[in-house]
Amino acid sequence: MKNKVLMGLAAIAMVAVLSSCGKKPQAEIDAANAAIEAAKTAESAVYVPAEFAAVQDSLNAVMADITAQESKLFKKFGPCKEKLTGIVTLANQVAANAATKKEEVKAEVTTLLTDIKTVTEENAKLIPKLPRGKEGAAVIEQIKADVATVDAAVVEAQGLFDKGTYMDSLNKIKAAKEKADGLNAEVKEVLTKARIKF
């Protein structure tokens, strides 16, 4: 009878040994996923895409490690836990970098929006000074069309800015600024040629 009890205990011990020594680090996995989600919400994919892709890849690698450990007789999740903690830190850093970059882009757009307003205001003052007789002429039509296009682009860029899509707004306002500067130079050239003070 006692022998049977001993055999039973030994079998239980064996099953216990074989079943598992470690537990899947679910809390750490959840924390890492949450940190990556937060980085995503911080638009890391837009402002720091390479960093964001790297942290996502790191999580994929750890998840593969965890799955590999789950396949083993003796599971060892210690290194995975450490890596997951590292991913949380990294993801937080990526989110912070994205926020910094976003602020930089926002500041750049703000500056460009202010600059372009100065140029368009100057253009608005200069255009009426264009030589008499220009009214109705081909050149004034082009200038009018360009002014309208720049104004529309500024409105569009401001709209994108207000929506918080600073990167799209930046592309638009940069192009508009170049155009407005070109227009300004063109008008000044005509005025200089026509010997009109401005």
Next chain:
Amino acid sequence: MRIKKVWKRIIVIALILMLIPVLIILLERITPKPPESEVEYARLVLSQAASSNAATYSRKLYSEARALYDSAMFHWQKENRRFILLRNYEKVASFAELSARKAEQAAKVSRNNATDLNLRIRQKIDTLNNLVNQINNIFTAYPLSPEIWSRISKGKMLLKESEVAYKKGQFVQANKKITDSEVLLTDSFEKATSHLKQYFNSFRIWKGWVDKAIKESRQNQSYTIIIDKYSRKCLVYFGGVKKYEYNVELGKNWVGDKRVRGDKATPEGMYRIIKKFGNNKTKYHKALLIDYPNEADKEEFRQAIKKGTLPRSAKIGNLIEIHGDGGRGVDWTEGCIALTNSEIDAVFKIANEGTPVTIVGSTVTLDQILD
């Protein structure tokens, strides 16, 4: 008896303890092994594909590779939940291999597509910038409709936006902008060119006038003045040979023949100088009055009234001159031809009453202009 039993127990325990590692080693040997290296390789290749922007430039292949990797991981986890000896990782390995293969293809296709797109956009940017230059050269002084100018302007802005995106390596956005720009610019260019072509329908007549004027200049060894409205040139010939060339400024609505008084158009035809106005006789420094309207112009005007293309109250224009006060860089006259004061001085010296003045839309063909 008791000692015997104790020894028996010790032996049983020892045997069990010895059996455990043996069983573990045996289990380790016979347990199916998961395809760790295959999955790891698939993940690495996927990561490389992502770095090659495969999600953007080879979206379908990359999505397939991603889905296959997810399937590999799903099946691996599924097998992990089964009894250790009953696990089968074949599907996992197969999905991982397929994923790696697709990811490799995706990376390759992505690199090729990105290179192609980069090249294509660069070429399109160059082509459209050339088109913009062509539009500027051909149509800057040409009175196109505000709608056409608006479309050209929008096209130019989209071209700029495309260049901004291209410089940042955002080829997909750049491509979208350049495609929209191309539509606007090429369409506007075609419309503008078609307008210009209509104007150049009179080229054969203009050429006939110019040839006749040069021939007479050669035969009579005399001066003749030719005004090329499109290129804004005043060409002075003597003995059939071009001697001088000056820039001119015209009436605001210079395209087409003058039809009625006040239309601010510069007439087209073969005229002669009928009066010279020196200093103090004109407000434009010096002036050479031509015989517009001549008989042909008067007949054309009468026909227009008769056909009703001009109102009965319309009056034919007059007082068309070649005069000074030009050099403003724009078309500003009421239909006259303006030169700078120093240039009118030069022309004034050689021109006399009776000197022919031929005014044409162009002295060169439209093809030459478009080239």
